Amino acid sequence: MSARTPVRVAVIGAGLAGAAFALRLAQRASDAAQITLIERSAWPRAKVCGCCLNEGAVQCLEQLGFGEWCRDAGVVVDRVLLCSATGRATIAKRPGLAILRSDLDEMLVSEAVSLGVRFEPRTSAAIVEDYDWGGNRGGMKAGARGARDGDRSPRSLRLRTQAGDRVIDADVVVAADGLGGASCGADPAFAERVDADGRFGVGCVIDAAAVEPARMPGDGEIAMYVAPHAYVGLVRLRDGRVNLAAAVDVAWARDLGGPAAAVGQTLRIAGGPVISPEALQLRGTSRLTRSRRRVASRGVLLLGDSAGYVEPFTGEGMAWALAGAMQLAELVGSAIGAGERGKLWRDELGIAWQNWHQSHIRSRQRSCALIKPLLRSPLVTRASVWSLAHVPLVSPTVSRLARHLERPYFEANETIAHHAGARSPDNSRSNDDARLVTPATRVTT
Numbered sequence: 001m002s003a004r005t006p007v008r009v010a011v012i013g014a015g016l017a018g019a020a021f022a023l024r025l026a027q028r029a030s031d032a033a034q035i036t037l038i039e040r041s042a043w044p045r046a047k048v049c050g051c052c053l054n055e056g057a058v059q060c061l062e063q064l065g066f067g068e069w070c071r072d073a074g075v076v077v078d079r080v081l082l083c084s085a086t087g088r089a090t091i092a093k094r095p096g097l098a099i100l101r102s103d104l105d106e107m108l109v110s111e112a113v114s115l116g117v118r119f120e121p122r123t124s125a126a127i128v129e130d131y132d133w134g135g136n137r138g139g140m141k142a143g144a145r146g147a148r149d150g151d152r153s154p155r156s157l158r159l160r161t162q163a164g165d166r167v168i169d170a171d172v173v174v175a176a177d178g179l180g181g182a183s184c185g186a187d188p189a190f191a192e193r194v195d196a197d198g199r200f201g202v203g204c205v206i207d208a209a210a211v212e213p214a215r216m217p218g219d220g221e222i223a224m225y226v227a228p229h230a231y232v233g234l235v236r237l238r239d240g241r242v243n244l245a246a247a248v249d250v251a252w253a254r255d256l257g258g259p260a261a262a263v264g265q266t267l268r269i270a271g272g273p274v275i276s277p278e279a280l281q282l283r284g285t286s287r288l289t290r291s292r293r294r295v296a297s298r299g300v301l302l303l304g305d306s307a308g309y310v311e312p313f314t315g316e317g318m319a320w321a322l323a324g325a326m327q328l329a330e331l332v333g334s335a336i337g338a339g340e341r342g343k344l345w346r347d348e349l350g351i352a353w354q355n356w357h358q359s360h361i362r363s364r365q366r367s368c369a370l371i372k373p374l375l376r377s378p379l380v381t382r383a384s385v386w387s388l389a390h391v392p393l394v395s396p397t398v399s400r401l402a403r404h405l406e407r408p409y410f411e412a413n414e415t416i417a418h419h420a421g422a423r424s425p426d427n428s429r430s431n432d433d434a435r436l437v438t439p440a441t442r443v444t445t
């Protein structure tokens, strides 16, 4: 590959997944890649999140060079206090860290920028869908295209800012635009399945003075309050404030008059603290549980929540986003080593990512999804909390199960060939091949 023509990698969304990917790729291949990180919001931006990084997520941040920063900015959390109408129980967990999301995301982006990543906040990106995979692009005005005639870039993005629209080309696009990300919405390859009775998320950061002192979450504790139609998580941050995140039934919140009422009611039912209503300045998300059959197609790779998500009770989302970002940067980095501008995309890259995502992320999401029906049954919730509190073997067993979810995400030296190698794809075939990936063809590492 010529050093004069770095390949163009466009990353949509500067959340944890997009920022970590851009940073990792810049660390790995900064001279060979021209990386653009596009973010819709003004920066930094608030994010609905429980803010609890599990051990796997912390390990990824350490590999990115943020170990010390995380230890300074975070609070160690090593147990979950589970509360329901009938009681409370404490479950030990592997130590993780609670860190304010906006601080974490901002830190990753600034480090990426310092390594040469071009960051474009307040810019909304959409993949131009009129691309003809035969090698011609349609739909664009001839004048807009003239200067780039003959350029074989696989994908074009339309960037929308207050100043107007413009189009850029990219050899590979990583869509990390979060829950229900719509940047590739027009591409049927990425059709999304949304759980019709899925909950939505809400969250905010609260001054300690607004939380009933006697029921303030303890140091090192994630307090989870579970009611039949919602659950609320509270954790103390380094600056003494309390982060609140909740998953709430849509219809229930509507009947109660809104998310703040639903959060207050959940805390009341499950014996949580009283929080002054003015402090509940909640932000919301769309429905949480969703999946896509494919996470790679024709020059576009989906990453983080955009590739699929399940309700956040077990607090895995950031680990999925970070581990995925690390792995995808390795895959794209090795493709850059072997490719060149205009010819970077190969079906093997898409298949490798589809395989890895299926075997390392989707499989964990399926395990987490098993908890969903339990949380919706008042009887089961009560029985679980009671047995956790009173039956000696239950709590250690649950801790062991939680540790299973935190098993390592990837081994060193995984390569594209390794992940694509479940089948050896034929370059002449369409990359619709990726849809053939099934559990039977999973690569286990």
Ligand SMILES: Cc1cc2nc3c(=O)[nH]c(=O)nc-3n(C[C@H](O)[C@H](O)[C@H](O)COP(=O)(O)OP(=O)(O)OC[C@H]3O[C@@H](n4cnc5c(N)ncnc54)[C@H](O)[C@@H]3O)c2cc1C
Residues within 6 Å of the ligand: 012, 013, 014, 015, 016, 017, 018, 038, 039, 040, 041, 045, 047, 048, 049, 050, 051, 052, 053, 054, 057, 123, 124, 125, 126, 176, 177, 178, 179, 181, 182, 183, 201, 202, 203, 245, 246, 247, 285, 288, 303, 304, 305, 306, 312, 315, 316, 317, 318, 319, 321
């Ligand atoms: C209530 C709740 C509690 C949670 N608690 C935890 C927890 O305790 N621990 C944990 O590990 N995980 C938790 N999660 C999950 C975690 O927040 C997510 O998995 C994680 O944020 C995913 O990161 P991401 O980068 O994929 O998405 P995001 O962080 O959402 O980033 C996506 C970014 O893309 C931008 N964007 C969207 N569209 C466009 C566009 N068209 N153009 C440009 N930019 C765009 C958005 O503005 C956003 O900044 C929780 C989630 C919820 C909802």
